[in-house]
Amino acid sequence: LELGKLWPVYVLYGEEPFKIDEFIEKATELFFKGQASDQFQIERIDAASADGSEVLEKLQSSGLFSKQQILLVRNAQNLKHSDALFDELMKTEQAFDNPLFLIYESLDQRRKFHQWAKKKGVAIEFKRPLDDELFQWVNYLAKKKSFEVDQDASQLLAIVSEGSLYRLAQELEKAGLYAAS
Numbered sequence: 643l644e645l646g647k648l649w650p651v652y653v654l655y656g657e658e659p660f661k662i663d664e665f666i667e668k669a670t671e672l673f674f675k676g677q678a679s680d681q682f683q684i685e686r687i688d689a690a691s692a693d694g695s696e697v698l699e700k701l702q703s704s705g706l707f708s709k710q711q712i713l714l715v716r717n718a719q720n721l722k723h724s725d726a727l728f729d730e731l732m733k734t735e736q737a738f739d740n741p742l743f744l745i746y747e748s749l750d751q752r753r754k755f756h757q758w759a760k761k762k763g764v765a766i767e768f769k770r771p772l773d774d775e776l777f778q779w780v781n782y783l784a785k786k787k788s789f790e791v792d793q794d795a796s797q798l799l800a801i802v803s804e805g806s807l808y809r810l811a812q813e814l815e816k817a818g819l820y821a822a823s
Contacts, residue, residue: 656768660807694724
């Protein structure tokens with residue numbers, strides 16, 4: 643992704659939704675580099691209320707005056723009638739006008755599409771951070787918010803977060819607000 647090689651579809655899964663959200667944020671910046679935010683949109687689709695044909699139609703449709711969009715399909719394991727969508731994704735391997743992110747809890751290695759995604763390198767697993775990774779996340783999130791955290795505070799934040807990156811981000815935000823006051 644950082645090398646500028648963008649795929650039309652990404653299959654994201656795992657037990658750490660914060661990392662998935664961070665990946666999507668970075669990919670969005672790369673997909674729409676240099677465009678004003680009013681020139682594109684992110685469309686969120688819940689797989690429980692949509693089916694594969696609707697997602698495929700959105701992927702293939704781009705009118706002359708419509709905005710570019712990223713399609714996020716959450717809970718993709720619940721997507722009904724998805725065979726045509728998956729067949730099209732595996733067959734074309736070409737860029738659609740609208741990139742697609744399929745977000746799963748876990749992958750079923752028996753499914754042909756999941757095997758294809760793993761083989762092509764577009765299936766990315768996001769695991770919970772290990773204890774020593776939490777310190778790196780403290781520094782990353784602090785840098786993203788434009789402030790510094792010393793080592794003792796970094797350790798305390800990692801402990802207080804109890805392994806949750808969402809909670810870590812919240813605690814870091816609170817610490818930053820407290821320090822600014």
